[in-house]
Amino acid sequence: MSKRIAALTPLAVAALTLAPFATSGAQAQGSQTFMANLQPVPTNNVTGSGSITVTLTGNTITVHETVSGLLDGVPHAQHIHIKDSGAAACPTQADAKDHNGHLSINTTDGMAxxxxxxxxLTTSGDTSSNSALAVDRMPTGASFTYDRTITISADEAQAIRDGxxxxxxHGIDYNGNGKWDDVLGPSDLDPxxxxxxxxxxxxxxxxxxxMNTVPSGGAATGGGSTAGLEDVGLIGLGAALVVAGGLGLGFATRRRHVTE
Ligand SMILES: [Cu+2]
Structure with a gap:
C-alpha cells in the first residue's frame, strides 16, 4: 500500500504544479477568444457603448468591434492598453480629478x-504605440464597426491571456455641445x-x-472587480512615467522595439 502511495505522490505533485501551465498551453495551440463590454468612463458624460471580440491565435489577433453613441464627426483613437502586472481594470469615479474646474478622467488618470x-486599433498601417494618436487612421463618427487582423508581440499576447x-x-463631448472644445483644457497626451x-x-x-472554459473547470479566473486594490501603489508609478516621458511623449516611452 505504502508503495502505491509513494508512486502516486510525485504524479500528484507534478499535476498540481503543471496545472496552470497545462491550461494556457492547451489554449495556445488553437484560438482563444476574449471579449469586452465597452462601458462609458464615469464622470466623462458619455452615453455610448460598445463591444469587442478579440480572437487570439498565436501572436495574431482578429478584432471585431461595434461602437455607438459617441460624439459624431470626429475620430476616436482606440487602443488595447496593457498593464505590466496585475489585472487590468477600468477607471471609476474615484479616479476623477479636477481638469479646468471640471471633475473628469483623462487618459493619464486611468493609466493606473x-x-x-x-x-x-487603427484602420490601416502601423498598430504600435507610435500610432496611439494617429487620428487620421482611427475610426470616425458616433457609431462604427471595426474589423482588423493584427500581429502583436508574444508579450502582448500573454498580457491578453493574463487579463x-x-x-x-477615446474622444468625448464633456459639455455636450456637439464638438471638441477646451472646456477641459489641453490634452494630457498632446497639448x-x-x-x-x-x-x-x-x-x-x-x-x-x-467558450474557452475547460469543461472540467478550473479556468474561471474571475474578472477584475477587485483589481483596484492592487493599483494603489501604481498610481505614483504611472504619474512618474508620464512625467519622464513628457507631455505628449508618454505614449512612446514604453514602446518596445519589437521586430516581427
Ligand atoms: Cu487608449
Whole structure:
C-alpha cells in the first residue's frame, strides 16, 4: 500500500504544479477568444457603448468591434492598453480629478487601472504605440464597426491571456455641445489637442470568453472587480512615467522595439 502511495505522490505533485501551465498551453495551440463590454468612463458624460471580440491565435489577433453613441464627426483613437502586472481594470469615479474646474478622467488618470496604450486599433498601417494618436487612421463618427487582423508581440499576447489588457476608446463631448472644445483644457497626451479629443470615452477589460472554459473547470479566473486594490501603489508609478516621458511623449516611452 505504502508503495502505491509513494508512486502516486510525485504524479500528484507534478499535476498540481503543471496545472496552470497545462491550461494556457492547451489554449495556445488553437484560438482563444476574449471579449469586452465597452462601458462609458464615469464622470466623462458619455452615453455610448460598445463591444469587442478579440480572437487570439498565436501572436495574431482578429478584432471585431461595434461602437455607438459617441460624439459624431470626429475620430476616436482606440487602443488595447496593457498593464505590466496585475489585472487590468477600468477607471471609476474615484479616479476623477479636477481638469479646468471640471471633475473628469483623462487618459493619464486611468493609466493606473488600464496601463499604457500598446496596440493602436487603427484602420490601416502601423498598430504600435507610435500610432496611439494617429487620428487620421482611427475610426470616425458616433457609431462604427471595426474589423482588423493584427500581429502583436508574444508579450502582448500573454498580457491578453493574463487579463492585463483593456480596450479604451477615446474622444468625448464633456459639455455636450456637439464638438471638441477646451472646456477641459489641453490634452494630457498632446497639448495641441483639446482634452476632449483624447479623454477616455469607453473602457472594457478583455476577459476570456466562456467558450474557452475547460469543461472540467478550473479556468474561471474571475474578472477584475477587485483589481483596484492592487493599483494603489501604481498610481505614483504611472504619474512618474508620464512625467519622464513628457507631455505628449508618454505614449512612446514604453514602446518596445519589437521586430516581427
Ligand atoms: Cu487608449
Amino acid at each position: 487601472k488600464y496601463g499604457m496604450p500598446q496596440i493602436s 492585463r489588457a483593456a480596450v479604451v476608446v 495641441k489637442l483639446p482634452a476632449e479629443a483624447t479623454d477616455p470615452a469607453l473602457c472594457g477589460v478583455l476577459v476570456a470568453s466562456q
